[in-house]
Amino acid sequence: MYQSLEAELHDHFWNSEEDNTSELPLLQTFLKEHPGKTLEIGCGSGRLLLPLIAEGFDVEGMEFSQDMIQLLETSAKEQLLTPKVHHADALEIFDFEHKFHSFLIPAFTIQLFSRGQAHDLLKRLHDSAEKSASLYLTTFIPWAEITGELEEDEWHLDKEITLPNHSAARCETLHTIDRLNQTLHRRHRYSLTSSNGMDTRTHKSEQVIRYYGLPELTLLLEKSGWHLENVITDLDPGMLHPNAHLLTITASAEPS
CATH class of the missing domain: 3.40.50.150 (Vaccinia Virus protein VP39)
Structure with missing residues (x-):
């Protein structure tokens, strides 16, 4: 983690x-x-x-x-x-x-x-x-996931910012939710692209959240x-x- x-x-x-x-x-x-x-x-x-x-x-x-x-x-x-x-x-x-x-x-x-x-x-x-x-x-x-405002099993843009060095940072998220057991499973895809667009680093992670x-x-x-x-x-x-x-x-x- x-x-x-x-x-x-x-x-x-x-x-x-x-x-x-x-x-x-x-x-x-x-x-x-x-x-x-x-x-x-x-x-x-x-x-x-x-x-x-x-x-x-x-x-x-x-x-x-x-x-x-x-x-x-x-x-x-x-x-x-x-x-x-x-x-x-x-x-x-x-x-x-x-x-x-x-x-x-x-x-x-x-x-x-x-x-x-x-x-x-x-x-x-x-x-x-x-x-x-x-x-x-x-x-x-996680009301957006509970109510279905965010659809399950679909990647969506979670966060996107420009860093002080002008690199572009993104986080995309896909989730599934177990409402009965109040558990949220998230998959994340992180990327960092240099200011000239030539170099991109990526990282994937998963987390399970109990609410x-x-x-x-x-x-x-x-x-x-x-x-x-x-x-x-x-x-x-x-x-x-x-x-x-x-x-x-x-x-x-x-x-x-």
Whole structure:
């Protein structure tokens, strides 16, 4: 997951879509309300981790992809930051020097795990938590695929941008969906074409995404030892949108 060209283009595509919808404000608010040592699961290239560290938050990262870690290290060096990053599979037995006051699982990372794996991960985080620790978690619901707005088994242009060096980057996606089991299977084709059109690199990848409604997500948390505290939809703390695309929750390691 997130290797080669997929890793290289990840932040470029993500940032081109975010505009003012970044999770950073929510993460900043969460960490101010829950100070202490924090671990981000699936920190990737440091897109969220490094700005938080730059602001003085005590956040460590965990990432499995070596390609993403290399991007993180390059960005950190450019920003004169020295993040602590654990190169590990999040499903491995945790053996940290200390317990954590909070955990971050932003950017839909939890949905890359099977439901059983998600339970195991959340349980292991709970076991690595201080008694009063908190959890931040964001998921998304693929409404376009669920409703059939995007047709199954057909390639469509997902993202297309021009990079600062004038190279053209594209991502095409084909999907199938299992609505009964709430599982989305995506195939991606990445391409990067030089500014003169003479050189093209390509990469293919696949991912399986599990999507959750709020009742199931709440139950998953409870079975893992966490207790729901707050719900935010579409990164808007002021509203609860019934047809939201993004679902952010915070939870506590002990009952309120």
